[in-house]
Amino acid sequence: MTKAKTIETVIFDLGGVLIDWNPEYLFREVFDDEEKMRHFFEEVCTPQWNIQQDAGRPLAQAIEEKVREFPEYEPAIRAYYGRWEEMLGGAIEDSVRLLERLHAQNGHRLYALTNWSQETFPIAWERYDFLRLFEGIVVSGQEKLAKPDPRIYHTLLERYKVRAETAVFIDDMEANVEAARALGIEAIHFRGAGFLEEQLKGLGVLG
Numbered sequence: 717m718t719k720a721k722t723i724e725t726v727i728f729d730l731g732g733v734l735i736d737w738n739p740e741y742l743f744r745e746v747f748d749d750e751e752k753m754r755h756f757f758e759e760v761c762t763p764q765w766n767i768q769q770d771a772g773r774p775l776a777q778a779i780e781e782k783v784r785e786f787p788e789y790e791p792a793i794r795a796y797y798g799r800w801e802e803m804l805g806g807a808i809e810d811s812v813r814l815l816e817r818l819h820a821q822n823g824h825r826l827y828a829l830t831n832w833s834q835e836t837f838p839i840a841w842e843r844y845d846f847l848r849l850f851e852g853i854v855v856s857g858q859e860k861l862a863k864p865d866p867r868i869y870h871t872l873l874e875r876y877k878v879r880a881e882t883a884v885f886i887d888d889m890e891a892n893v894e895a896a897r898a899l900g901i902e903a904i905h906f907r908g909a910g911f912l913e914e915q916l917k918g919l920g921v922l923g
Contacts, residue, residue, distance in 0.1 A: 723824065723882060723883070723884050723920065723921050724825060724879075725884070726818055726826055726883070726884055726886070727829050727872065727883055727885040728826070728829075729886060729892065730828055730830040730853075731830065731888075732887075733808065733811055734811050734828075734846070735840060735844060736804070736807070738803060739757065739761075742795065742796075742799055743757075743795075745802075746791075746792050747792070756789065756792060760782065760786050761792075761793060761796050765782065769797075769833045770856045770857055771862040772856070772857050772859070772860035772861075775833060775836075797836070800836055801839060804840070807846065810908075810910070811909045814909060814912060814913055816849065818916075818922065821923065825851055825878070826849060826850050827850055827853065827878070828850045828853040829885070830854070830855055835857065837857065851876065852875065852876050854872045854875070863889070863892040864895035865895075866895055866899060869895065869896060883902065884901070884904065884919060884921065885901050885902070885903045886906050887903070887904075888905070893905045902919065
């Protein structure tokens with residue numbers, strides 16, 4: 717583990733760590749049973765498809781291509797981004813409080829590195845005031861790169877002059893955590909605010 721005194725920068729993922737985003741919030745209303753919804757996520761609008769929009773593909777292009785592929789699912793496919801805001805469940809308050817504590821301590825630089833479509837991120841920016849606590853936010857859709865591609869981590873490090881060995885990165889996806897570690901960044905696999913608090917205290921980041 718990196719020595720506590722070397723941690724100068726804390727980098728947060730957003731969705732799943734600070735913001736509760738879940739497509740099921742919307743699609744439990746779109747579909748009348750669980751099996752149909754699961755099939756839709758596994759075969760039609762899959763996580764792999766969504767990440768392409770996070771990596772910069774225009775939403776309109778993604779929707780039209782998918783409708784041509786699965787015309788029988790057209791209403792549901794169009795709902796994916798047409799009703800995207802209904803996938804937002806709100807801030808993960810306990811995690812936000814940890815971010816606020818870090819900001820109040822004024823001892824660490826705070827950044828965010830998120831896989832997010834550049835077309836939907838402005839909605840989050842307007843909705844969640846705590847995003848303004850970050851010195852900078854790297855949004856995958858704007859960079860045309862998505863985690864766990866190491867290039868997007870390098871984008872943040874280089875843009876904000878952060879040394880990898882002095883940073884800790886927090887993400888709820890194991891692949892993204894492993895990618896950060898491969899670059900020499902201390903990384904925490906998010907498993908809830910309580911676990912995160914313990915890890916940050918162990919690193920000497922939180923008092």
